[in-house]
Amino acid sequence: MITYQPNILVFSPEQAEAYAECIRDHGFTSVKAAATQEEAEKYLPSTEVILGWNFPTKLLNKPIASSVRWFQSIGAGVDDLIADNLIPENITLTRIVNQFGSYISEYVFTFLLYILKDVPRMKQSQMERQWDPFISESLAGKTIGVAGLGSIGAEIVRKARAFEMNVHGLSFSAKQAHLVDCHFTPDEWGEFVKDLDYLVLTLPLTDATHHIINRDILLAMKPKACLINVGRGALIDEGDLIPVMQSGHLLAAILDVFEKEPLPKDHVFWSMLNVYVTSHLSGPSTTDGVSRFFVENLKRFLHEQPLHGLVDRKRGY
Template identity: 30%
Template sequence: MTSFAYRGDLQRGCLWARLFAERMPAIDFRVVSELEGDVDATVHYLGTWAPLADYSRFPSLKVIFALGAGVDQFDLSLVPPGVALVRLEEPGIVGMMQDYATLAVMALHRDLPIYLEQQRRGAWSPEAVLPAARRRVGILGLGQMGAAVAARLTALGFSCSGWSRTPKALPDVRCHAGNSALGTFLAESEILVCLLPLTAATRGFLNAALFAALPTGASLVNMGRGGHLRFDDLVAALDRGQLAGAVLDVFEPEPPPPGHPVWSHQRILLTPHVGSVTNPESAIEAVIANIARHRAGEPMRGEIDRLKGY
């Protein structure tokens, strides 16, 4: 018997169990917790958001399905050799990320942080209004999420460019690749949207040097991970006017501690990591489809390249 071990919310686990029974009855589904330490050699597939402290309890493990769009919470050096790590690719996550990017970019494009500050002061001072076609949006990271966000924003009329480590080609997007092209990309990004994966190379990527390379008065949207951002550098750039505003959906740690300046800074809009929320049913469908691919010897969607970390 081949088993799938689910580690997560128990209420959602009941839904997972029902759908597995309906759509993949050949797989024995079970819910596990960190406290259950018995060795189980039947488990070939594990679904979890957070890594296990000890993978030795599953000596026959073949695939770990990360129940989220990112995998930066996993230390790949601790994942057993030969075990594939697969991030979740499902339409619901992508659509919600597009929605959030639209919300954030529109808020900055139409100067919402400025107007919220004015409202608190009782001021009435309209800013100049630009059409979307004259607003240059730069997207850091052109993977599945970045490409989808670019498609949504270009459809709304924004002038979009994108940057990635390796060359990409997207409709109606000026694509830049590699470190040599980063400066050119930043210089034309009035609203910068971060959708990079969090790796050793991208931790602290949003820093003082990067902010200085943006046009004066540019804005930031961080939808990646809190670890991308050096918060003190952001505050300094906002306070001296290099940046006009920021929308942060992610932070490190989450939530920020009480009294942290992010709660009260007038040019920062903070949301509690709601850019995208996994839809249980579509997530289960995506995992089941990938198990079927794996059992058929086919490539799985979302499998992580261990050397790249994403």
């Protein structure tokens, strides 16, 4: 039985009411849903907790938001919120964690197998009614490098083990170094990438990781290696990546995130045969998953326990 009911505002341009209904189903009744700035302004007075996506943060500096104590982002990436100086320092920020590992790791291996096993050739043979029993390569014995060993990176490592791959990792701390065969730190990018068949980026975007993948790093990779970005778009300097891909140095770049989203229709990536473009879909925020995470954090909030996904503004994530 929930005795104290904090005033909760759910903000989402498209799914606010769906999230609110899920939260109410868990016994929290003081929940308002807003899909527009006008609705947010209406419900902000006396609001203590916000679950939000694309929230109009300029409202948080107004007197109507003086009661807000905690802002839970619906997504995992919070670089935009951290950079937003309109959010008062006294508001606690949290992000979704431990929700996306399965989805994103399946996305990664979907493309690795699609390319390695040459699925397009198989389908073309079918269309042409050609019997073409070619021998493809195996992931076993290949070397995958995972940059970022949080919950997403750790799940990619786990699945790589199932394919009997060699696994290297890079992270800003060595807390998860035991997960990989070789661990590297951020001052060892050149050493980290030089032996990889596949480089997977799951890092958060911070000042230290902005454009961390540049021409020098790309050219330090093995010819015909593959780059996969499921982290943040600005981890890669797209201006450097384009000529590297045009030169054929890398076999493929699999990109789910970009510096500007949606990717402009006239962007060269759309037409490059060795670049695979997807629409920031590898790690979906499902209504049920986000709501369960938020409700668990609400219970911790009510009992004054440390919140999951707590954001360190100085660290950047």
